[in-house]
Amino acid sequence: MTDIGNLARHSAREIAEKVRRRELSALEVARFFLERIQRLDPRVKAFLRVFPKEAEGAAKKIDEKVSRGEPVGRLAGVPVAIKDNILVEGTETTCASKILEGFVAPYDASVVQKLKQEDAILIGKTNLDEFAMGSSTENSAYFPTRNPWDLRRVPGGSSGGSAAAVACRMAPLALGSDTGGSIRQPAALCGVVGLKPTYGAVSRYGLIAFASSLDQIGPLANDVADLALLFRVIGGHDPKDSTSLAGAPADEELTRLKPQISGLRIGLPREYFTTDLDREVAQAVERAAKNMEKLGARLSQVSLPHTRYAVSTYYLIAPSEASANLARFDGIRYGPSLLKNGKDTASLSLETLYEENRGRGFGPEVKRRIMLGTYALSSGYYQAYYGQAQKARTLIRQDFEAVFQNVDLLLTPTAPTAAFLFGEKTSNPLQMYLSDALTIPANLAGLCGLSLPCGKTGAGAPIGLQLLGPPLQELRLLQAAFAYQESFSWEPCPLS
Amino acid sequence: MILAKPGYLPTIGLEVHIQLATRSKLFCSCSAKVFGEPPNSSICPVCTGQPGALPVLNAGAVELALRAALALQCQVHPTSVFARKNYFYPDLPKNYQISQYESPLAEKGLWEIPGSPTKKIRITRLHLEEDAGKLLHTVGREALEYSLVDFNRSGIPLIEIVSEPDLTGAEEAFRYLTALKSAMQYLEVSRCDMEKGELRCDVNLSVSESSSRLGTKVEIKNLNSFRSVKDAIQHEIERQSQMLRTGARILQETRLWNAQGGLTESMRSKEEAHDYRYFPDPDLPPLQLNPKKIEEVRSSLPELPASRKNRLQTEYLLSEPEAQVLTLTKPLADFFERGAQHLKAPAPKAPDHSTLVRDFSNSLVNELLGKLHAENLEIESSPVGPEFLAALILLRTERNLPQKIIKDILEAAFQKKEKALLQEDPATARKTAEAWIQNVGIISDSNSLTPLIRQALFENHQAAEDFRAGKEQALSALVGSVMKKTSGKANPQQVNQLLREALGKK
Structure with missing residues (x-):
C-alpha cells in the first residue's frame, strides 16, 4: 500500500x-x-x-x-x-x-x-x-x-x-x-x-x-x-x-511524454533580455540556456523588432474586447442587482439601474479597462487606437513567423522579476502592466508558450523561464521542457 | 393625397429587416419558430448571453441570405466579417448585437420594381444579423409596474437590406416593399409575415429644395405595416415641405410614426444618437464563401415573380391583372400552373385551351381563394388540389354543367376535406371529380324537369305569352324561374331547350 x-x-x-x-x-x-x-x-x-x-x-x-x-x-x-x-x-x-x-x-x-x-x-x-x-x-x-x-x-x-x-x-x-x-x-x-x-x-x-x-x-x-x-x-x-x-x-x-531537446534550434530574442530585467532573473535564464546547450540544443541570438509595441498594443486590444465582453454584466439576468434588493424599482431609470449595478459590481481595475476599451473603440478614435493596434499586432505576429523560419523554439525569462511584495505595484498600474511584457507577445501572435522553474533568487523566490513555440507545436515545447526539467534538480515548495 | 409641391423633391431610402426562414437561430440550435410560443421557451446559454457562452454560425441562414443577395443582383463578398454593435438595452442580452458592419455579406445590388414604367432601385448592402428579445410592459390587459423580457426572439436570424435613396414617393416605396416581400417568399428566404415581425422597415427621408443638393435626412421608425410606411412617408414629405416653405430648419433626427395620430414624433436628435463602437467580433472567424458555392446557389435560384408574371401572360394568354394576381405568392402560382397543364380537353368537342385556362383561373381566384380566405387558410393548406379543380373545370365544360356546380362542390369539399381531393394523378382526380358531380346531384333528366317547367309557365303566364308573341328576352325570366326551383342544379341550356319545346318553339 x-x-x-x-x-x-x-x-x-x-x-x-x-x-x-x-x-x-x-x-x-x-x-x-x-x-x-x-x-x-x-x-x-x-x-x-x-x-x-x-x-x-x-x-x-x-x-x-x-x-x-x-x-x-x-x-x-x-x-x-x-x-x-x-x-x-x-x-x-x-x-x-x-x-x-x-x-x-x-x-x-x-x-x-x-x-x-x-x-x-x-x-x-x-x-x-x-x-x-x-x-x-x-x-x-x-x-x-x-x-x-x-x-x-x-x-x-x-x-x-x-x-x-x-x-x-x-x-x-x-x-x-x-x-x-x-x-x-x-x-x-x-x-x-x-x-x-x-x-x-x-x-x-x-x-x-x-x-x-x-x-x-x-x-x-x-x-x-x-x-x-x-x-x-x-x-x-x-x-x-x-x-x-x-x-x-x-x-x-x-x-507518455518523452524528453527531446537534442538538435533543437533555440533562439534567444535580444529584445527580451534588456536592462529592465532583474539581474538574478537574467542570470538564471542564461544558466538555463547554457544547460540546454549542454543537452544538445543549438542556441542563437534572434531579434523580434516589434516587441516594444506589444504592451501598448495589448492594452488597446484587450480592453476594447473586454468593454464589449463585460457589457452583459448589468444585473438584469444574473448577479446582484438593485432589482433584487426590494428597492422601489419603478422609480429607477434604466440608466440608473445600469450605473448602480455596474458601479457597485466592478472593481477599479476592471472599470479602468472598460473605460480604456470604450474610448479606444469610440467613433473618431477607432482608427487611431484599435485600428493601429491591429496593425501592430500583425507586425508582432510577422516577427515570430520570420524568426520561426530559423529556430524551433524561443527561450526567454517568463517575468522581469521574481515574486514581488503585496502593494509593491498596486499604486502604479503601468508598472504592474509591465510584469506581463514578456508574456503578452505570445498571446498577440497566437503562439504556444510555457513557463517552468529554472532557479531561485537569493531570497529563495522561484524564477521561471519561458519557452515559446510556433502555433500547434505544443509537443515540441513540452518535450524540450521535459528534457530540461530532467537535467535540473528542483526542490518543491517547503510549505506544509 | 398631398404631394410635395413642385420644387420640393423627396428622396427616400428604406432599411428592411427580414427574418430568415431557418429552423434554428443564427448562433445556437434553439428553434426559430417562436411566434405564439410561451415566453422564454426557446432559449439557451448562447441566446440569453450567459457568461462563457459562444456563438456558432448557422450555415442555413448564410445560404438563405446568399440567395436573397443574389436575387437582388448584389456583389457577394467572398469574405465578410461579423461585428459587435454595442448598446445597452434589457432586450439585448449581451448588450451588443452581432451584426455585420465594415464588411457585409453583399453590396451594390439592383432591384427592379414592376409597374409602368418599371423602376430600378439600387441596393446599398445586405447583411446578416441577430434579432433582439422583446420587452413586455403588460400581461393580458394589465399594465405592469415593471417590464418583463422574453428572449425567444433573441438570436433569430435576420437580413437587413438597405436601399440607396432612389425612391421618390410613398407609392413607389409601397411597390418596392411589395415586390421585395413577394420575391423573398418566392425564394423561400422568408415568410415575411409582418404580423409576426418577420418583416420590418425603417425609412430614411429628406426633402430638398433643389435637385443639386439633398435635404436633411430624417429616419422614421415604428412602421409595422406597409400601410404605415406609406402613410408615414406621405405625412413626413408634407411636414418637411411645409417647414421648408416657412423657412424653418429641418433637424437631423429619428422620428417615430404614430399610426393613431397619423403623424411622426421626434424620438432622438443626431446629438443623442448612439456611438455603437462597432468592431469585429473576435468570437467568430470571418465568413468565407467559396465562389463555387456562390455559383451553385445562383444557379438554383427559382424564377422570380416579375418574370413569372410575364411568362404566364405569354404562355397561358392571361391578362396582365390575371397574371399579377396569380403570381402574388409562389404557392398560388404553382397551384395554377399545376392545374393548367391538365386542361387539355379530349376531342372532338374540345374548347380551346385558353378558355379552359381562363375558367380555371377564375374558379381558382374567385371561388377557391374566397373559400380559403373565409376559413383563414393559405393555398398550401387547401383541401382541394389543382388536379381536382382542373378535372372539375374540364367535366363542367364537356358536359355543359352549370357554373354553380364548382361553388357547390367546393362548399362540400371544404366540409369533408377528403384525401382524394388532393390526388395528384389526373386520371384519379377525374374519377373523384365525376363522383363528386354525381353526389352534388345535377338535375338533367327531363322527367324531373318537366313538372318544374310546367309550374314555371303557370306562374309566369305573362312571360310565356310575351315569348310566344315573339319577345325573345322574355325567355330568360322563365329560365331563371326554373333554375330557382332547382336551386341552380339544372343546366340552364337544357332548361332553355325544354322551355322552347314546351312553348312550341324550337
Missing part, C-alpha cells in the same frame, strides 16, 4: 495509475487533498470555494467503477482545481468579482466536461484577479492569494490561486487562463509549470471572456509530463467554439 502522507509528492500520473490498479482509492486521494486544503489554505488563500461533498461523491463513484472492473479515465481520481472564471454547472462562478456574486453556472465549460469524462475530481474554484485582469491576484474582489514560498509576496496573476494551489500541493493539477501571461507569470512566481496553448487549441466555451481573441485555457502542474497529460485531456476541437482549431492533440506522445 502507498504511504498516504507521501501523496503530496505524487504526480497526477502516479495517482491515476494507482487508483486504476486499486493501490489507492479515489476517496483516499480526495480526502488527503481536502485535508491539505483545510490545513494550508487559511494561510495561502488560493481557493474561493472548495467542494468537499461533491469531490468525495465523485471519488466514490470512481472507486465503484474500478471495483466493477470498468475502464476509468486518464485522470482517474486526480483532484483538479479550477480557476473561478471557468463554469462548473450548478456551482457559483464569480470571476472574483462582486458583480457575479451568487451566480450559479447553468452549464459546464467544455474543458470541465472533458475533465469529468476522464474521471478527474473537481476539488474547488481558485482565486484570480477580478475577470483575470491583473498580475498579482491583488485585484480579487474577495481577498488576495499569497505566494506559498513566501506569504508576504504575491503569487502572480491572474491565475494566482491555481498556481499557488499547485505549488503547495493542495491539488496536483489546476486549470488557469492566459490572456497576456496569466498562466505563465504566476507559474513562474510560484515555481510550477504552466502552459498557454496555441490560440484555438483548447475550447473557450464556458470560460468567462476577458479578451476573446487572446484568452486561452491552459494547465498548471508540478512537472512537465503532468502538464502534457492535462493538456491532452482538455485540448482538441470543440464545435461550440468557432475559434477552436481542427485536429486533436497527439494522443500517445502527450500521454
Whole structure:
C-alpha cells in the first residue's frame, strides 16, 4: 500500500495509475487533498470555494467503477482545481468579482466536461484577479492569494490561486487562463509549470471572456509530463467554439511524454533580455540556456523588432474586447442587482439601474479597462487606437513567423522579476502592466508558450523561464521542457 | 393625397429587416419558430448571453441570405466579417448585437420594381444579423409596474437590406416593399409575415429644395405595416415641405410614426444618437464563401415573380391583372400552373385551351381563394388540389354543367376535406371529380324537369305569352324561374331547350 502522507509528492500520473490498479482509492486521494486544503489554505488563500461533498461523491463513484472492473479515465481520481472564471454547472462562478456574486453556472465549460469524462475530481474554484485582469491576484474582489514560498509576496496573476494551489500541493493539477501571461507569470512566481496553448487549441466555451481573441485555457502542474497529460485531456476541437482549431492533440506522445531537446534550434530574442530585467532573473535564464546547450540544443541570438509595441498594443486590444465582453454584466439576468434588493424599482431609470449595478459590481481595475476599451473603440478614435493596434499586432505576429523560419523554439525569462511584495505595484498600474511584457507577445501572435522553474533568487523566490513555440507545436515545447526539467534538480515548495 | 409641391423633391431610402426562414437561430440550435410560443421557451446559454457562452454560425441562414443577395443582383463578398454593435438595452442580452458592419455579406445590388414604367432601385448592402428579445410592459390587459423580457426572439436570424435613396414617393416605396416581400417568399428566404415581425422597415427621408443638393435626412421608425410606411412617408414629405416653405430648419433626427395620430414624433436628435463602437467580433472567424458555392446557389435560384408574371401572360394568354394576381405568392402560382397543364380537353368537342385556362383561373381566384380566405387558410393548406379543380373545370365544360356546380362542390369539399381531393394523378382526380358531380346531384333528366317547367309557365303566364308573341328576352325570366326551383342544379341550356319545346318553339 502507498504511504498516504507521501501523496503530496505524487504526480497526477502516479495517482491515476494507482487508483486504476486499486493501490489507492479515489476517496483516499480526495480526502488527503481536502485535508491539505483545510490545513494550508487559511494561510495561502488560493481557493474561493472548495467542494468537499461533491469531490468525495465523485471519488466514490470512481472507486465503484474500478471495483466493477470498468475502464476509468486518464485522470482517474486526480483532484483538479479550477480557476473561478471557468463554469462548473450548478456551482457559483464569480470571476472574483462582486458583480457575479451568487451566480450559479447553468452549464459546464467544455474543458470541465472533458475533465469529468476522464474521471478527474473537481476539488474547488481558485482565486484570480477580478475577470483575470491583473498580475498579482491583488485585484480579487474577495481577498488576495499569497505566494506559498513566501506569504508576504504575491503569487502572480491572474491565475494566482491555481498556481499557488499547485505549488503547495493542495491539488496536483489546476486549470488557469492566459490572456497576456496569466498562466505563465504566476507559474513562474510560484515555481510550477504552466502552459498557454496555441490560440484555438483548447475550447473557450464556458470560460468567462476577458479578451476573446487572446484568452486561452491552459494547465498548471508540478512537472512537465503532468502538464502534457492535462493538456491532452482538455485540448482538441470543440464545435461550440468557432475559434477552436481542427485536429486533436497527439494522443500517445502527450500521454507518455518523452524528453527531446537534442538538435533543437533555440533562439534567444535580444529584445527580451534588456536592462529592465532583474539581474538574478537574467542570470538564471542564461544558466538555463547554457544547460540546454549542454543537452544538445543549438542556441542563437534572434531579434523580434516589434516587441516594444506589444504592451501598448495589448492594452488597446484587450480592453476594447473586454468593454464589449463585460457589457452583459448589468444585473438584469444574473448577479446582484438593485432589482433584487426590494428597492422601489419603478422609480429607477434604466440608466440608473445600469450605473448602480455596474458601479457597485466592478472593481477599479476592471472599470479602468472598460473605460480604456470604450474610448479606444469610440467613433473618431477607432482608427487611431484599435485600428493601429491591429496593425501592430500583425507586425508582432510577422516577427515570430520570420524568426520561426530559423529556430524551433524561443527561450526567454517568463517575468522581469521574481515574486514581488503585496502593494509593491498596486499604486502604479503601468508598472504592474509591465510584469506581463514578456508574456503578452505570445498571446498577440497566437503562439504556444510555457513557463517552468529554472532557479531561485537569493531570497529563495522561484524564477521561471519561458519557452515559446510556433502555433500547434505544443509537443515540441513540452518535450524540450521535459528534457530540461530532467537535467535540473528542483526542490518543491517547503510549505506544509 | 398631398404631394410635395413642385420644387420640393423627396428622396427616400428604406432599411428592411427580414427574418430568415431557418429552423434554428443564427448562433445556437434553439428553434426559430417562436411566434405564439410561451415566453422564454426557446432559449439557451448562447441566446440569453450567459457568461462563457459562444456563438456558432448557422450555415442555413448564410445560404438563405446568399440567395436573397443574389436575387437582388448584389456583389457577394467572398469574405465578410461579423461585428459587435454595442448598446445597452434589457432586450439585448449581451448588450451588443452581432451584426455585420465594415464588411457585409453583399453590396451594390439592383432591384427592379414592376409597374409602368418599371423602376430600378439600387441596393446599398445586405447583411446578416441577430434579432433582439422583446420587452413586455403588460400581461393580458394589465399594465405592469415593471417590464418583463422574453428572449425567444433573441438570436433569430435576420437580413437587413438597405436601399440607396432612389425612391421618390410613398407609392413607389409601397411597390418596392411589395415586390421585395413577394420575391423573398418566392425564394423561400422568408415568410415575411409582418404580423409576426418577420418583416420590418425603417425609412430614411429628406426633402430638398433643389435637385443639386439633398435635404436633411430624417429616419422614421415604428412602421409595422406597409400601410404605415406609406402613410408615414406621405405625412413626413408634407411636414418637411411645409417647414421648408416657412423657412424653418429641418433637424437631423429619428422620428417615430404614430399610426393613431397619423403623424411622426421626434424620438432622438443626431446629438443623442448612439456611438455603437462597432468592431469585429473576435468570437467568430470571418465568413468565407467559396465562389463555387456562390455559383451553385445562383444557379438554383427559382424564377422570380416579375418574370413569372410575364411568362404566364405569354404562355397561358392571361391578362396582365390575371397574371399579377396569380403570381402574388409562389404557392398560388404553382397551384395554377399545376392545374393548367391538365386542361387539355379530349376531342372532338374540345374548347380551346385558353378558355379552359381562363375558367380555371377564375374558379381558382374567385371561388377557391374566397373559400380559403373565409376559413383563414393559405393555398398550401387547401383541401382541394389543382388536379381536382382542373378535372372539375374540364367535366363542367364537356358536359355543359352549370357554373354553380364548382361553388357547390367546393362548399362540400371544404366540409369533408377528403384525401382524394388532393390526388395528384389526373386520371384519379377525374374519377373523384365525376363522383363528386354525381353526389352534388345535377338535375338533367327531363322527367324531373318537366313538372318544374310546367309550374314555371303557370306562374309566369305573362312571360310565356310575351315569348310566344315573339319577345325573345322574355325567355330568360322563365329560365331563371326554373333554375330557382332547382336551386341552380339544372343546366340552364337544357332548361332553355325544354322551355322552347314546351312553348312550341324550337
